[in-house]
Amino acid sequence: MNITDLKRDETARIVSLGKIDQIFNKRLMDLGIYESATVVMLNKLSSNRLYVIEVDDIEICLRKEDAELIEVRK
Amino acid sequence: MIYLLAGNPNVGKSTFFNFMTQSHVHVGNYSGVTVEKRVHHVKHYEGANLVDLPGTYNVSPASEDEGVVTYSLLNESYNGIVNIIDSTHLRRNLHLTIQLLELGVPSLLVFNLKDALRNNGYVIDIEKIKDSLRVNAISISARERHHDDQTQIASEMQNLRITKALELDYHHTIKWGIQRIHDLLRYDVIQVKKKWLALQILEGNEGIFKFLNLVKEDKIREVIKEVEDRIIEEKVAFSLKGAIFNTRREFIDKIVRESLIKVEEKEHSKYFNQKIDRIITHPKFGIPIFFVIMLAIYQVSFGKFLGVGSFLTNYFDIFWNDYLVLYLGEALEFLGLTGFMYGLLIDGVMGGVGGILVFLPQIVVLFFMLAILEGTGYMARVAIVMDRFLSKFGFNGKSIVPIITGFGCSVPAIMATRTIADKKERILTILTIPFVSCSARLPIYGLFVSLFFTEYRAIIILGIYILGIIVTLLSAKLLNLSYFKGAGSKFLLEVPPYRVPQLRTITYQALEKAKRFVKKAGTFILVDSFKFYSFLVI
Ligand SMILES: Nc1nc2c(ncn2[C@@H]2O[C@H](COP(=O)(O)OP(=O)(O)O)[C@@H](O)[C@H]2O)c(=O)[nH]1
Numbered sequence: 053m054n055i056t057d058l059k060r061d062e063t064a065r066i067v068s069l070g071k072i073d074q075i076f077n078k079r080l081m082d083l084g085i086y087e088s089a090t091v092v093m094l095n096k097l098s099s100n101r102l103y104v105i106e107v108d109d110i111e112i113c114l115r116k117e118d119a120e121l122i123e124v125r126k
Numbered sequence: 127m128i129y130l131l132a133g134n135p136n137v138g139k140s141t142f143f144n145f146m147t148q149s150h151v152h153v154g155n156y157s158g159v160t161v162e163k164r165v166h167h168v169k170h171y172e173g174a175n176l177v178d179l180p181g182t183y184n185v186s187p188a189s190e191d192e193g194v195v196t197y198s199l200l201n202e203s204y205n206g207i208v209n210i211i212d213s214t215h216l217r218r219n220l221h222l223t224i225q226l227l228e229l230g231v232p233s234l235l236v237f238n239l240k241d242a243l244r245n246n247g248y249v250i251d252i253e254k255i256k257d258s259l260r261v262n263a264i265s266i267s268a269r270e271r272h273h274d275d276q277t278q279i280a281s282e283m284q285n286l287r288i289t290k291a292l293e294l295d296y297h298h299t300i301k302w303g304i305q306r307i308h309d310l311l312r313y314d315v316i317q318v319k320k321k322w323l324a325l326q327i328l329e330g331n332e333g334i335f336k337f338l339n340l341v342k343e344d345k346i347r348e349v350i351k352e353v354e355d356r357i358i359e360e361k362v363a364f365s366l367k368g369a370i371f372n373t374r375r376e377f378i379d380k381i382v383r384e385s386l387i388k389v390e391e392k393e394h395s396k397y398f399n400q401k402i403d404r405i406i407t408h409p410k411f412g413i414p415i416f417f418v419i420m421l422a423i424y425q426v427s428f429g430k431f432l433g434v435g436s437f438l439t440n441y442f443d444i445f446w447n448d449y450l451v452l453y454l455g456e457a458l459e460f461l462g463l464t465g466f467m468y469g470l471l472i473d474g475v476m477g478g479v480g481g482i483l484v485f486l487p488q489i490v491v492l493f494f495m496l497a498i499l500e501g502t503g504y505m506a507r508v509a510i511v512m513d514r515f516l517s518k519f520g521f522n523g524k525s526i527v528p529i530i531t532g533f534g535c536s537v538p539a540i541m542a543t544r545t546i547a548d549k550k551e552r553i554l555t556i557l558t559i560p561f562v563s564c565s566a567r568l569p570i571y572g573l574f575v576s577l578f579f580t581e582y583r584a585i586i587i588l589g590i591y592i593l594g595i596i597v598t599l600l601s602a603k604l605l606n607l608s609y610f611k612g613a614g615s616k617f618l619l620e621v622p623p624y625r626v627p628q629l630r631t632i633t634y635q636a637l638e639k640a641k642r643f644v645k646k647a648g649t650f651i652l653v654d655s656f657k658f659y660s661f662l663v664i
């Protein structure tokens with residue numbers, strides 16, 4: 053499953069960022085999103101087009117098409 | 127003595143810089159406000175200068191903005207580094223700290239936002255940090271500006287420990303790679319430790335190849351490839367960068383476990399924030415809310431109803447025409463100046479400059495309210511609201527920050543685009559910013575509106591603004607369809623917490639902008655009214 057399948061306030065563990073291209077991957081890592089990190093789905097905004105997730109203590113907003121590439125496991 | 131001020135974006139670097147140097151650089155609650163490098167003297171420390179660098183998550187440059195940091199570390203001379211850390215986001219912040227400590231330069235770690243951390247129910251055990259990282263450290267709240275903190279920081283800076291570079295226990299393949307690259311660097315003359323450079327190279331810091339002409343660049347790239355392949359093959363991580371990252375993260379976890387101490391159980395404000403966010407960024411109401419807020423701001427600045435700006439302008443007008451001009455006129459007559467000189471000064475200069483200056487109170491009010499908006503963290507929400515809309519024109523929501531800055535002045539707006547990582551998108555934003563109505567055009571609009579309209583002035587001014595925005599968007603679309611065809615746009619936004627802005631900073635910001643406005647507009651108008659009056663009379 054990917055991150056967009058999570059319900060609000062649900063927690064999961066990132067298993068793979070493999071589908072994301074290198075540059076974007078690096079930006080995610082800079083912000084602290086990495087494989088094996090724990091994510092919380094904080095908010096779905098803009099009619100589920102934007103997702104606010106929390107990794108460690110950082111809140112990040114990304115678009116659906118990018119969020120879908122983040123594989124997670126509950 | 128020169129100290130570099132480094133840290134993640136939006137951690138209070140500028141606040142700290144202002145505090146320690148008694149200066150006033152721009153403070154804002156979103157990432158990417160500081161884009162130029164600034165240098166200033168440090169209080170209580172004779173001969174020391176602090177250099178405010180742009181915020182960065184990482185030493186390796188991901189956008190041009192962050193390249194400045196790598197460049198400074200590699201090429202500039204400095205005596206130490208002051209690393210500002212957001213105590214409420216330790217895990218993310220410490221990645222940069224580790225990279226700086228690996229450099230082995232005398233450093234002071236400043237754990238900022240002590241007040242915010244305490245509000246969340248935590249404190250930092252600073253002695254523990256000093257012990258485990260073997261580095262000078264202090265925990266402060268830059269915003270509260272305690273005098274004691276200032277003197278202690280100055281004294282810490284004068285007594286920085288000379289420490290050994292921090293060495294983490296990276297995977298043996300990485301260590302092997304570091305050694306190989308280190309050997310390949312032996313022909314190069316570099317001011318930083320070569321081990322550090324080797325690790326940064328492995329991490330993918332392209333800035334190093336850009337800023338240094340390494341003799342064995344090709345060989346080095348081969349080593350990177352080899353290490354990367356082995357890391358993936360041995361299933362250490364999915365990428366070389368990931369492997370390095372993981373080691374650091376484990377180390378950070380340990381530090382945070384040891385030194386972040388819970389002192390009070392607190393209800394998390396986060397869930398409340400999420401609720402507010404859902405309302406403010408509502409798919410239907412988000413944009414209307416934004417416009418209502420902007421309209422309210424223009425109404426208060428320029429309108430009649432609730433018009434603080436117009437109210438002040440009235441008094442200013444009375445002061446200017448009924449007192450200043452009157453007495454100046456009498457003084458001139460008393461001195462026996464009449465005819466051309468009298469007309470030039472009273473009608474030309476005072477009339478011309480006065481005609482623009484009457485707008486000053488309104489503009490100060492406008493700037494003041496925009497500064498409040500910026501300080502709360504609402505701008506990041508505007509970026510979210512606008513993303514869907516802006517993406518249709520090839521921007522992403524992040525472009526909204528420079529665009530909004532563009533309402534103030536185009537020059538800093540264009541500089542602010544440096545935080546947009548995608549090059550095409552950055553250029554697109556730069557090219558379209560000049561269409562946004564900057565504040566210098568405001569008096570012109572004001573003049574126009576007060577000449578031709580008596581009612582609905584705020585709405586008309588807003589209308590002119592919106593017209594500007596429409597032109598901006600259309601030109602972006604045009605560029606997007608032609609020259610920048612197929613520019614992929616990505617949106618990745620760090621959502622800042624809501625904060626109550628500080629009166630001190632806001633007032634200062636508003637006055638500063640107003641001053642710049644008077645200077646810029648004033649000079650033109652002064653010169654022009656001279657010319658114009660002379661032209662009329664002669
Ligand atoms: N609560 C609190 N907020 C702070 C403190 N220092 C800075 N801030 C706020 O953090 C935000 C970012 O500050 P700024 O200096 O612009 O950060 P920079 O991007 O790192 O230069 C602003 O809203 C500041 O008012 C602090 O000590 N406590």
Ligand SMILES: [Mg+2]
Nearest residue numbers: 139140159160
């Ligand atoms: Mg700053």
